[in-house]
Amino acid sequence: MSFDEPEQELSQFRRRVLVAGGFVMVCFTLLAARFAWLQVSRYDYYHTRAEDNRIALVPIVPNRGLITDRNGVVLARNYAAYTLEITPSALKNVDATIDGLAEIVEIQPKDRRRFKKILDESKNFESVPIRTRLTDEEVARLIARRFQFPGVEVNARLFRDYPNGTLASHFLGYIGRINDRDMKRIEDREEEANYRGTDHIGKTGLEQSYEAELHGITGFEEVEVDAGGRAVRLLRRTAPVAGNNLVLTVDLELQKVAEEAFGNRRGAMVAIEPGSGAVLALVSAPGFDPNLFVDGISTQDWDALNNSPDHPLINRALNSANPPGSTFKPFMALAALTTGKRTAQQVISDPGYFDFGGHRFRDDKVGGHGLVNMYQSIAQSCNTYYYKLAADMGIEQIAAFMTRFDFGSRTGIDLEGESSGVLPSPEWKKRRFKRPEQQKWYAGETISVGIGQGYNAYTPLQLAHATATLAAGGVVYKPHLVRYVEDVRSGEKRMIEPNPVADLHLKPEHLAEIRRGMVGVNLEGTGRRAFAGVPYLVAGKTGTAQVYSLRGGRYKASEVRERLRDHSLYIAYAPADAPKIALAVLVENGGFGASAAAPIARQVLDYYLLGKRAGTPAPEDADAPGDADAP
Structure with missing residues (x-):
């Protein structure tokens, strides 16, 4: 055995140590550089991302403007009511959840049909109402057992009300839930931000023609949330601006x-x-x-309405x-x-x-x-x-x-x-x-x-x-x-x-x-x-x-x-x-x-x-003399 071999092995070991040390130094240098890039160069970006995760922007839907006749009689107004809503994306079995809720509050077959209809027109991450206009007693029962139903919320919402029912319905029109076609129009007008949190939009009549006036300006709350997404404290609030009121030329x-x-x-x-x-x-x-x-x-x-031979949805005047x-x-x-x-x-x-x-x-x-x-x-x-x-x-x-x-x-x-x-x-x-x-x-x-x-x-x-x-x-x-x-x-x-x-x-x-x-x-x-x-x-x-x-x-x-x-x-x-x-x-x-x-x-x-009122006279004989226009 040669006496030079230990020297060679020692030299080889030293070289390996140097290579390993150099590799470690390079790694620490890369880590330091990466750390400096993240903490210095990209500080603003990641700080903003962190703030976004910490702060949630909650839209506040504005009050829709009122519509009155020329004498101040209200034709369209708003009222607040509690709504039972379900977020389908947060549930494994929507039907089972509805069945469970039906044991607490009344949910009729028409409520289920309307829910499915709205769900088909909505995105699966949106909350969809299953019951509206809850009574105080129903709200109390739901709140008491809310922990049993993740993905279910009781929210206060504003509802449109037409106090005169069918009277003046064609020129007043109505509002309805925003669908894909409505959203396309909103995007074309670049008004997405102003419709965050808004579920409804004018569909026909004055509600549609004067939507820009009636809708108002959406407000926001900046809320600090924890890792679980729960609100911790309110940081800032921008109040919504109610929509403008319409005063009509019509005498109701x-x-x-x-x-x-x-x-x-x-x-x-x-x-x-x-x-x-x-x-x-x-x-x-x-x-x-x-x-x-x-x-x-x-x-x-x-x-x-749609299949009636009288076609009540057609505005015959126009x-x-x-x-x-x-x-x-x-x-x-x-x-x-x-x-x-x-x-x-x-x-x-x-x-x-x-x-x-x-x-x-x-x-x-x-x-x-x-x-x-x-x-x-x-x-x-x-x-x-x-x-x-x-x-x-x-x-x-x-x-x-x-x-x-x-x-x-x-x-x-x-x-x-x-x-x-x-x-x-x-x-x-x-x-x-x-x-x-x-x-x-x-x-x-x-x-x-x-x-x-x-x-x-x-x-x-x-x-x-x-x-x-x-x-x-x-x-x-x-x-x-x-x-x-x-x-x-x-x-x-x-x-x-x-x-x-x-x-x-x-x-x-x-x-x-x-x-x-x-x-x-x-x-x-x-x-x-x-x-x-x-x-x-x-x-x-x-x-x-x-x-x-x-x-x-x-x-x-x-x-x-x-x-x-x-x-x-x-x-x-x-x-x-x-x-x-x-x-x-x-x-x-x-x-x-x-x-x-x-x-x-x-x-x-x-x-x-x-200023004289009279009962509707009985129609005269249709064959009475008149002005026939038949050639």
């Missing part, structure tokens, strides 16, 4: 009179202040109870476009005067029909009205007069004039979802139909347009808007339901100024002739029975709109199924010499305008002008 008592006048009939009515565009009442019958939607509507209630019938005639007469196609004194002979292009267009009066001037054409609702007038004017001239009254256009009312209706013209027909043979405009189609039939289709809102423009002497105001927005912080009132949007520059003498004819309607014409003994002067016009074609036959309501009977219409403004109110009434399948729509208008005008 007038709204009530109008809705009661409809009874069980379907239809719509819009009343407008001619000199400002302020909507005094807006009715769509039947209505619905918006309170059903606040907690999340049950499947049974939704099916009942969306139900129908032929205007004879209510179109005053505007046709004004077009004739403005364009020079007729003078007020010019007389035509009415034998009871008008032959054109090999087709006979019949008047509603067998044998005709004889010699008819413009006044008589309006008061007696002579179809033949307007058949001839339409043929003389032509569809282009008719369409050009009616466009000025916003027929076939949205009025711009402060509600979403308004229909534009149809003002027929050759250009419209080319856009509407695809096949070339369908796109051609036939001269015979113009004849039907002249009496408010054919392709004509306008909403009750458009008819009321046009009538208000007529009453205002041709000055156009945009209809609006909100009188002013009240800032809850400053008390400032932002008025909706009634600025005219257009002036049609109609000649006073022409307007006087149309007014004279419309006054004659109620003195000696088709509206005389509905307005017998009225102490004020009313300018009005009855109308009847076909639901299906008679194909040359005679209309007899008793032989037609109720849903196929003619619609009843009436337009008016009063007092005729100094208008304060203009309105349009539609009663679906109500028959002649004088028998159904005009009596409703009489009750509305009596209340607004005289």
Whole structure:
């Protein structure tokens, strides 16, 4: 054995120690560098992360703004109540938890169905209500046994309340739980932060149109929490700002009179202040109870509303476009005067029909009205007069004039979802139909347009808007339901100024002739029975709109199924010499305008002008003489 081997082994050991020591030093150097990087370079980042874990931001939902009528009567308000809520992501078995809770408080099958419906529309980490509006006794029982149900909370929530139920439901609208589509709109507006903690949003009506005003500004609490997520102390609080209040132009008592006048009939009515565009009442019958939607509507209630043949969820005032019938005639007469196609004194002979292009267009009066001037054409609702007038004017001239009254256009009312209706013209027909043979405009189609039939289709809102423009002497105001927005912080009132949007520059003498004819309607014409003994002067016009074609036959309501009977219409403004109110009434399948729509208008005008209330009169015989518009 060599004596050099111990020396070699010792040298080799020393080298290994040096390598190991160097490795350890390198490791400690790396650790020190990492420590310095984390503690110095990344201090702000990790300090913020630690604070985020220590501090929780809890949103405080603001009070939603109130909605009142013009006299301060509350239409939409808020109240606080306790809600039993479940966070599904915190539970292993949701159904078992609900069964356990049902032993403490009453949970009905409809509550379970609503819970599942909301759960399907929500994220699984959100809390979902299983019971709302708990009593104090129920809250006490739940709190006492809360430890048995992790993932279950009893929370105080604000609820929307519509104290008048179905009254004014269509223009008020309702709120509902935020869904994916709502969230997309919120994200597009970059308002996610302001909706943290908020479960509901305006879905229809004013609740939707004025969501930005009504919602308010969300507040926050900075709360220090421990490792288990339990609150330790409140660090800072930013109070929420309640939403602004809406004060409407609507008179709720007038709204009530109008809705009661409809009874069980379907239809719509819009009343407008001619000199400002302020909507005094807006009715769509039947209505619905918006309170059903606040907690999340049950499947049974939704099916009942959605599948009803009466379609209570449709706002007929804004969306139900129908032929205007004879209510179109005053505007046709004004077009004739403005364009020079007729003078007020010019007389035509009415034998009871008008032959054109090999087709006979019949008047509603067998044998005709004889010699008819413009006044008589309006008061007696002579179809033949307007058949001839339409043929003389032509569809282009008719369409050009009616466009000025916003027929076939949205009025711009402060509600979403308004229909534009149809003002027929050759250009419209080319856009509407695809096949070339369908796109051609036939001269015979113009004849039907002249009496408010054919392709004509306008909403009750458009008819009321046009009538208000007529009453205002041709000055156009945009209809609006909100009188002013009240800032809850400053008390400032932002008025909706009634600025005219257009002036049609109609000649006073022409307007006087149309007014004279419309006054004659109620003195000696088709509206005389509905307005017998009225102490004020009313300018009005009855109308009847076909639901299906008679194909040359005679209309007899008793032989037609109720849903196929003619619609009843009436337009008016009063007092005729100094208008304060203009309105349009539609009663679906109500028959002649004088028998159904005009009596409703009489009750509305009596209340607004005289403060007089009356019971709904019994409908007159649908076959009574009136203003049929059948060609």
